[in-house]
Amino acid sequence: MSSYTLLYWPGIPGRGEYVRLAFEYTNTKYKEINVPNAFSPHLSPKGPHFAVPILQIDNGWTLSQTAAILAYLAPKLKLAGANxxxxxxxxxxxxxxxxxxxxxxxxxxxxxxxxxxxxxxxxxxxxxxxxxxxxxxxxxxxxxxxxxxxxxxxxxxxxxxxxxxxxxxxxxxxxxxxxxxxxxxxxxxxxxxxxxxxxxxxxxxxxxxxxxxxxxxxxxxxxxxxxxxxxxxx
The missing domain is CATH 1.20.1050.10 (Glutathione S-transferase Yfyf (Class Pi); Chain A, domain 2)
Known part of the structure; x- marks a missing residue:
């Protein structure tokens, strides 16, 4: 099973919450790193990424954009329907x-x-x-x-x-x-x-x-x- 790390701003639900809910509902373990500002090196770990949220997967691959992250996670977390x-x-x-x-x-x-x-x-x-x-x-x-x-x-x-x-x-x-x-x-x-x-x-x-x-x-x-x-x- 893959391990996931979510990078997002601290203290607000924001767009990161859509990703958190997918993890929480499916009891999927994940870590979160709070990025303090737009110039953090976390913004381009394997870049380029325009903005958080960014999802880091254990194979070193990273993905940004809320919709893209949810589309990627949905079938893996069994949140993508039956067909x-x-x-x-x-x-x-x-x-x-x-x-x-x-x-x-x-x-x-x-x-x-x-x-x-x-x-x-x-x-x-x-x-x-x-x-x-x-x-x-x-x-x-x-x-x-x-x-x-x-x-x-x-x-x-x-x-x-x-x-x-x-x-x-x-x-x-x-x-x-x-x-x-x-x-x-x-x-x-x-x-x-x-x-x-x-x-x-x-x-x-x-x-x-x-x-x-x-x-x-x-x-x-x-x-x-x-x-x-x-x-x-x-």
């Missing part, structure tokens, strides 16, 4: 969930990543209105439709938990943190019952419960998902 068709669909839905994650980040940084939130607050307020009223409903409607098409299994694809389910769970966790009022309204609407039910299913998975309650699970703060009360509304 080639399911594997491709799981990858598709994982990428869609990661797109939603990126859009959530861009709400509080709509102009430039190098600027502070306060320097682009007016633009963020405009971006938040579009995100809350149009983008979140569009994504959640899509996932709701997918889940209704696989209603007998209560997962996105096939009959078992996959990287798509774990990734969507983490995105929903982030949205509930960043936009609690808006997400509360959407949950009460009843239009996304299967999507929120999947969130609860993953949250209560036996293999994840200990991790989710442990101090190894980083809390949301200043990463992808950030809570600014002025950006949230019902």
């Amino acid at each position: 080639e068709h399911e594997q491709a669909t799981i990858n598709q839905l994982t990428l869609t969930a990661l797109d939603l994650s990126t859009e959530a980040h861009d709400v509080h940084h709509p102009v430039a990543n190098a600027l502070y939130y306060e320097d682009q607050k007016d633009e963020a307020l405009r971006a938040a209105e579009d995100f809350k009223s149009l983008r979140i409903p569009k994504y959640l409607t899509h996932f709701e439709t997918v889940l209704k098409g696989n209603a007998e299994n209560n997962v996105l694809v096939g009959s078992a938990i996959s990287t798509a389910d774990l990734t969507l769970f983490q995105v929903l966790e982030g949205l509930l943190f960043a936009f609690p009022r808006r997400m509360g309204t959407m949950k009460k609407s009843g239009q996304y019952d299967k999507t929120f039910a999947l969130h609860e299913t993953v949250k209560n998975l036996k293999n994840l419960q200990h991790y989710l309650k442990s101090d190894r699970r980083n809390e949301f703060s200043m990463g992808l998902f950030r809570h600014y009360p002025e950006l949230d509304s019902e």
Whole structure:
């Protein structure tokens, strides 16, 4: 069995959390090295790598980009479905969930990543209105439709938990943190019952419960998902 080391920023769940959840759910042993800054030599151990997360495998090979790491790990950790068709669909839905994650980040940084939130607050307020009223409903409607098409299994694809389910769970966790009022309204609407039910299913998975309650699970703060009360509304 391969051994894995995850390189990521310290103190935030961020994009590294999507990889951690895959390891934690499958009880796969891994180490984590927290990279303190963008100029760390860890960023190019066998390079070139643009940014963390970076996955190191025991054969000396390294891989970056969250989606690429998840696509690589999914079949090895039995999170890729039962056949080639399911594997491709799981990858598709994982990428869609990661797109939603990126859009959530861009709400509080709509102009430039190098600027502070306060320097682009007016633009963020405009971006938040579009995100809350149009983008979140569009994504959640899509996932709701997918889940209704696989209603007998209560997962996105096939009959078992996959990287798509774990990734969507983490995105929903982030949205509930960043936009609690808006997400509360959407949950009460009843239009996304299967999507929120999947969130609860993953949250209560036996293999994840200990991790989710442990101090190894980083809390949301200043990463992808950030809570600014002025950006949230019902």
